[in-house]
Amino acid sequence: MKSPWGELQELKGASTAQEEENGVRQAFSNDVLERYSRQMLLLRFGVEGQKRLSQKSVLVIGAGGLGCPAAMYLASAGVGRLGLLDRGDSVDRSNLHRQIGHTDASVGADKCLSLRDSLMRINPGSSICTLSTGITAKFALQLILPFDIVLDCTDNVESRYIISDACAALRKPLVSGSAIGFEGQLSVYCDSEESPCYRCIFPSPPPPDCVGSCDTAGVLGPVPGVIGTMQAVEALKLAAEIEGAEVCSRRMVLYDGLSCETRVIRLRSRSKTCRACGNPEDSSQRIVNPAEFDYGSFTLAGSCATPQSTDQGRLRATALLDKGRLKDALCIDVRPKEQFDMCSIGGFQNIPITKLSKELITIQNRVGDKEIILICRRGVDSATAVSMMRKAGIENATDVIGGLDAWRQECNPEFPTY
């Protein structure tokens, strides 16, 4: 199959100056020597390290909070070729506090192209290829094949399994980072015979409702910065083959910015029965090519969310335009306090869904035969809240389909986006 990357030029390596010109012997051109001198001065790096680095290709998947700092350090260090892969998101103003490769001027622009522009400003000699398609199971092998090292800077479970399975199949070292809130994690997979893959450590995915995202749970900007930067360190160690370097495999770094504690934990070795990198007892379970594996059902399995049957009995956002109805009802916004404090609809009080079960009795005593109207950001938690209330015997509760997002779209475009 043709590579989704098209024709990639062969890696040239850093330009070496002609030997003995005007009686001077030098390893690289003046520009290269000057630009990379501080890392070449390093005892274990040197000219040879720079040469190896310039002949390696690194793929950064995800141009967000992890991918920006990782790619910026890799491009500035002189990696031979850098691939950027992102699912075609455009830069949003709410990305900028952490996705430092983008600027206010690039809000609305394609993330891959915006990041590439930043990298070219830092190091105009960089060789950068971009694809705004994201990693897909179908093309995972072809997308990863042309690269020596892969960085997982994505933000979702499905991509993490696809990337790891493809790296396991191709035995490509995978530098995996993640961050949310004040915490980050880092590990390197598949970099040696004994090194496990992501699936060795996590054979089953978490239930979808246990997975937070930076968009909903929030994140302190520099926390993914710390982890993305550490991913660049690991990638440079691998690419330059730095002597004596110990890559973070069979280990995981846990960083907690809130307490400023860093721990390194020891992980198991490669599993002999891993579906991706071992030989499972039932050989039909073996994942040879991610294209043949159904990641959608795999990551959805084990959901413990309340199934949303129908929208019957739920309110359209436009129902909130009826001021009289709101006035007579008990209106509860079940988002976390931090979100409620940022913006809310007048007349709503805040009882976060995590505190709701404690408040049920109070609500029951207070509500009488009043209607209860529940709202949240997108209409998922509020539906859960309705079913919690029904279970507790509170019958007259309903919620708003699509939550505050729908309110903004259908009724009040002035309501803040966050």
Next chain:
Amino acid sequence: MTSVVLEFSGGLELLVDGKKRLEQEVPDKLTLGGLIGWIRSNLIKERHELFSQGQRIRPGVLVLINDVDWELEGKETYNLSSGDCISFISTLHGG
């Protein structure tokens, strides 16, 4: 009673009132599986399924025995000793 240190992170601390580290007296002669069941019944007040199904930890949680992956120590069958530090770490996915 046996005294152990319990650690929760990666969001699991939210299930135990935001506490990341607890010095806890637990019944004697527990296995790690038994400890998981005990934590579920005694420390976690709601959304128990985010922690475990009975004695089985939910997928996506790394369990460490004194900073070492529990796979290397016998998982649920490990016998708790006084002074052990057991960590429950939810994997993160954001980026």
